[in-house]
Amino acid sequence: MGKELLKIENLHIRVEENEIIQGLDLTVREGEVHAVMGPNGSGKSTLAYTLMGRPGYEITKGSVCFDGQDIREMEPEERAQAGLFLSFQYPIAIPGVTVGHFLMTALAALSEKGNGRYKEIRKTFRKDIKKYMEGLKIDPAFAQRYLNDGFSGGEKKRMEILQLLTLQPKLAIMDETDSGLDIDALKVVSQGVSEYLVQNPKASALVITHYQRILNHLKPHFVHILSKGKIISSGGPELAIKLENEGYRAFGIEDREPGPQPEGGIHGTT
Amino acid sequence: MTQPWLQERRERAARLNTKLPVPTGGEDWRRTNFGRVDLGQFEPLPPVKNGADQGAASRLLPAKIVLAGELLYGEQASPPTLDPALLKQGVWLTSLTKACEEKKELVGKYLGRGLHGRQEKFLAQNEANWQTGVFLYIPKNTAVELPFLLTSALAREDSSCFPRLLVVLDQGAKATLLHYSASTNQNKNNFVNGVYEVYLEEGAELTWIDLQNWSRQTYEVAHKRVEVGRNARLKWVIHCQGGKLAKANIETVLNGEGAKGEVIGLVEGKDRQHLELCSLTHHVAPHTTADILIKSTADDRAKIIFQGMIKIEKAAQQTVSYMANHNLVLNDKAHADSIPRLEIEADDVKASHGATIGQVDREQMFYLRSKGLDKEKAEALLVEGFYEDVFGRVPLESVREWMRTHLEHPGG
Ligand SMILES: Nc1ncnc2c1ncn2[C@@H]1O[C@H](COP(=O)(O)OP(=O)(O)O)[C@@H](O)[C@H]1O
Ligand SMILES: [Mg+2]
Numbered sequence: 001m002g003k004e005l006l007k008i009e010n011l012h013i014r015v016e017e018n019e020i021i022q023g024l025d026l027t028v029r030e031g032e033v034h035a036v037m038g039p040n041g042s043g044k045s046t047l048a049y050t051l052m053g054r055p056g057y058e059i060t061k062g063s064v065c066f067d068g069q070d071i072r073e074m075e076p077e078e079r080a081q082a083g084l085f086l087s088f089q090y091p092i093a094i095p096g097v098t099v100g101h102f103l104m105t106a107l108a109a110l111s112e113k114g115n116g117r118y119k120e121i122r123k124t125f126r127k128d129i130k131k132y133m134e135g136l137k138i139d140p141a142f143a144q145r146y147l148n149d150g151f152s153g154g155e156k157k158r159m160e161i162l163q164l165l166t167l168q169p170k171l172a173i174m175d176e177t178d179s180g181l182d183i184d185a186l187k188v189v190s191q192g193v194s195e196y197l198v199q200n201p202k203a204s205a206l207v208i209t210h211y212q213r214i215l216n217h218l219k220p221h222f223v224h225i226l227s228k229g230k231i232i233s234s235g236g237p238e239l240a241i242k243l244e245n246e247g248y249r250a251f252g253i254e255d256r257e258p259g260p261q262p263e264g265g266i267h268g269t270t
Numbered sequence: 271m272t273q274p275w276l277q278e279r280r281e282r283a284a285r286l287n288t289k290l291p292v293p294t295g296g297e298d299w300r301r302t303n304f305g306r307v308d309l310g311q312f313e314p315l316p317p318v319k320n321g322a323d324q325g326a327a328s329r330l331l332p333a334k335i336v337l338a339g340e341l342l343y344g345e346q347a348s349p350p351t352l353d354p355a356l357l358k359q360g361v362w363l364t365s366l367t368k369a370c371e372e373k374k375e376l377v378g379k380y381l382g383r384g385l386h387g388r389q390e391k392f393l394a395q396n397e398a399n400w401q402t403g404v405f406l407y408i409p410k411n412t413a414v415e416l417p418f419l420l421t422s423a424l425a426r427e428d429s430s431c432f433p434r435l436l437v438v439l440d441q442g443a444k445a446t447l448l449h450y451s452a453s454t455n456q457n458k459n460n461f462v463n464g465v466y467e468v469y470l471e472e473g474a475e476l477t478w479i480d481l482q483n484w485s486r487q488t489y490e491v492a493h494k495r496v497e498v499g500r501n502a503r504l505k506w507v508i509h510c511q512g513g514k515l516a517k518a519n520i521e522t523v524l525n526g527e528g529a530k531g532e533v534i535g536l537v538e539g540k541d542r543q544h545l546e547l548c549s550l551t552h553h554v555a556p557h558t559t560a561d562i563l564i565k566s567t568a569d570d571r572a573k574i575i576f577q578g579m580i581k582i583e584k585a586a587q588q589t590v591s592y593m594a595n596h597n598l599v600l601n602d603k604a605h606a607d608s609i610p611r612l613e614i615e616a617d618d619v620k621a622s623h624g625a626t627i628g629q630v631d632r633e634q635m636f637y638l639r640s641k642g643l644d645k646e647k648a649e650a651l652l653v654e655g656f657y658e659d660v661f662g663r664v665p666l667e668s669v670r671e672w673m674r675t676h677l678e679h680p681g682g
Contacts, residue, residue: 052640055632080642092637096655102641105651110642146655163641 002030004065005171005204006051011062013043013050013229019060020046022229028171030202035215035240037208038226039248039255044208045089047226048175052086053079067170081113083170087160087177093148099159100143103129103166110167121168132165136192153180161192165199172196172205178214190217212244227253275378276370283397290391301575301607302517302546307489312430312461314399315345322348327421331450333672338416338445339363343402344433345424359412366403366434376407380438380469384495384523392491396432396465403434408443408474417446417479417666424462424484425454433464439474439502446477448669453485453512460487466494470502472526477505477665484512486541492518500526500555507664508535508564509673510545517546524551524558524586534663535564536673539572539604546575551593553586553619562593565660567653568604575607578623584615593623598656600630600649653677 006028013021020043028034038044050057051064053076064071071079094102107125111118121128133140136158148156157177164172174193178186194217197203207218215223215237223239224231233239233251248255272280294305327342328335339352341363350363362373369377385393404420422433439445453460462484470476476496484490490513498504510518522531531551539545551560560580568574576595597606608625630652638648654677664670 054636054640075644076636076639077642077644077648080640086640088637088640092633094634094638094652094655096658097651102638102651105647106641106643109644109647146658167642 002032002202004028005030005067006206007063007065009063011050011064012060013046014058014060015046015056020229021050023062024229024231026224026231028204028206030204032222033197033205033207033218033220035207035209035220035223036226036231037210037212037223037240037243039210039253042226043229044210044226045175046229048086048089048173048208051079051173052076052084077109080169081110081115085164085167085169085172087157087164087172087174089175089179091148091156091160093146093151095146095149097147098144099147099162100129102147103163106163106167117168121166125166129162129166132162132192135188135195136162137188138162154182154185157181157185157189158192161189164196165192168196168200168203170200170203172203173208174205175208176210177207178209178211186214187217190214193218212240215240225251225253227251273370273374279382280398283394286389286394287391287398290389290394293391297577298548301577302515302544304489304491304515304517307461307515309430309461312428315401315426315429315431317401322346324349324351327419327450330421330423330452330454331419331448332676333668335419335448335666335668336416337419338414340419340421341365341404342421342423343404344422344431345426345429347402353416356414360409361412361414362405362407363418364405366400366405366436369405369436373405373407376438377405377436380467381436382467383469384467384497385465385493392463393465393493396434396463396493399430399432400434400465401432403436406437406445406447408439408445410440411442412440413444414446417448419448419450422449422451422464423454424452424458424460424488427458427460430461430463433462433466435464435466437468437476439470439476441471442473443471444475446479446665448479448481448666450481450483451512452483453488456485457487458485460485461489462492463490464492466492468496470496470498470504472500473502474499475503477507479507479664479666479669480509481669482508482510482512482518484516486512486514486543488513488516490516490518492516494518495521495523496531497523497525498529498531498558501528502526502530504531505665506531506533508533508547510535510547511538511676513543513545515544517548519548519550521550521552522560522562524553524560524589525555527555527557529555529558531560533560533562533564534660536657536660537564537566537574537576538677539566539568539574541570541572543572545572546577548577549579549593551578551580551591553580553582553589553591556585556587556589558586559590560592563660563663564595565597565657566595566606567598567600567656568606569600571601571603573605573607576609576625578608578610580612580614580621580623582614582616582619582621587616587618589616589619589621591619591621595623595625596656597627598630598653599627600653650677
């Protein structure tokens with residue numbers, strides 16, 4: 001068994017006076033892929049944002065350790081420097097800042113903190129980025145476009161994966177990376193995540209999703225079902241299969257959305 | 271030695287200067303108050319030293335550029351450097367004092383032409399006190415590819431300085447002018463009152479890159495006026511970052527049919543700087559167009575003010591005029607104000623203005639920080655992004671790069 005990378009114990013999170021996460025435990029070891037599945041509003045993004053240190057997301061109880069450090073008081077950039085990465089459910093546009101310039105600035109910021117790995121990454125940065133973009137089927141012209149500015153939903157998701165591949169974190173938190181993607185885009189994006197995992201055998205992923213379909217590509221070792229801020233069930237990949245076949249109702253959860261999403265997707269855009 | 275016509279004008283101006291009080295009220299002056307500054311503490315600069323050598327102007331410029339000619343003026347003056355071929359074609363680049371003697375007709379025709387009759391304290395003060403000044407003249411149908419550089423540098427402390435610039439592009443002439451004002455030490459305490467006049471005759475085209483980098487202890491009043499003649503083109507890039515209390519009045523006067531003016535400005539306020547930019551777009555003739563874009567950031571305890579006026583005379587039918595002013599406030603203690611105004615007498619025109627004042631977007635901040643950029647770097651990147659459309663319109667690559675890197679490493 002690998003080393004414990006992320007250890008969450010009895011976590012409670014408050015956002016604007018509401019306790020959204022109410023006693024959550026989760027342990028992710030090196031090299032593991034975990035899926036956290038839950039209906040809309042169950043607290044998936046809240047968990048992701050809190051792990052990344054978003055202002056306004058307050059930990060009222062419990063502990064969060066990442067790579068041996070208590071990260072509760074750390075700034076978002078310190079967490080990124082420690083090796084955490086969040087692929088945003090809704091990536092933010094930064095007008096006037098090109099994708100290329102942003103990636104270079106982020107790499108420079110990460111390597112400044114003395115992590116020797118980033119010196120290596122920077123050496124082959126240009127060549128690698130080209131290769132990653134090709135793999136993600138991103139037009140090379142995008143390097144000169146302003147980050148996420150006017151990008152379609154699918155383009156934004158690929159951009160997050162491009163960052164993941166470039167920045168090579170230890171733990172990738174993927175918040176609904178699959179939502180809004182059609183079959184082909186989903187495949188491309190999943191391949192990107194797999195490539196990152198293959199390149200970094202000790203790296204782990206926390207795949208947050210509403211639907212099961214991305215898990216066909218990114219085989220999780222563990223699946224957790226989140227409902228109303230608590231993990232109500234944990235197990236192996238079979239949990240995701242059960243969810244697909246029987247829906248959230250099988251777990252006693254009211255889901256406002258229609259049952260399992262048909263392959264192909266109802267939100268199909270790229 | 272001074273020409274009698276000039277002597278008389280300057281004496282008249284001196285009398286007016288004594289008579290007029292420092293303006294402190296009215297829409298024009300109430301936001302930037304020089305009434306509270308003890309102007310008596312500043313010694314007028316002593317007679318100009320001609321000590322500077324050729325090339326002194328470009329050595330002070332923080333960017334490397336191949337030039338058609340250059341001149342240092344102000345406290346010290348350098349002999350002009352001018353491409354001999356241009357000299358032969360009739361291009362003039364000299365001190366204004368010399369031009370007053372040797373190009374009497376031409377200088378007499380233009381100097382002060384657009385400012386006559388104005389009862390303004392600071393105009394009169396400059397007229398009475400300017401020292402060497404600069405004169406640049408491009409004759410008819412002469413296109414100069416490389417830029418001219420004029421540097422006005424101030425090294426002394428507790429001085430008052432009165433730069434004066436006269437630029438004339440005759441019919442069909444084309445040129446690029448780089449004007450750089452700088453203190454050679456960031457802590458100098460000075461007062462600068464400059465008057466800058468530009469005349470573009472029919473079909474002339476000027477790109478004016480106007481970089482202001484006075485120390486943050488400098489008090490400045492500036493009047494900058496460009497008269498754009500028939501079918502003439504102006505592209506004016508303004509970068510304003512120096513000064514403790516500074517007010518620049520810029521006027522784009524579209525004087526001939528088909529005249530076009532484009533003004534792109536960037537005002538950066540830091541520390542306790544108080545910087546005001548007052549822009550007048552004056553459409554006098556029909557079929558004229560103007561496009562003004564001014565962007566500012568206010569950091570620390572800085573205060574930035576933009577007053578923008580589009581004035582369209584009755585005769586200026588079928589005129590198109592845009593003005594935009596966007597401000598980013600980077601600190602709770604910093605301020606930005608934007609006061610756009612329209613005064614339109616003609617009925618068949620298109621005129622619009624837009625102004626925004628905003629703060630750094632929290633979502634963008636968190637997004638960038640989550641990817642590893644600390645607060646300062648994230649903010650710097652957002653500021654860079656904010657200014658990018660202005661940079662994108664700066665014609666000289668090396669100047670553009672200098673403006674960009676200056677933002678990344680302020681104070682450099
Ligand atoms: N910034 C916020 N302010 C107030 N309530 C919030 C905020 N963010 C999320 N919530 C609430 O927290 C709950 C969980 O939301 P979220 O974590 O986004 O769920 P999910 O990602 O699983 O759809 C919801 O009830 C939502 O309304
Ligand atoms: Mg969510």
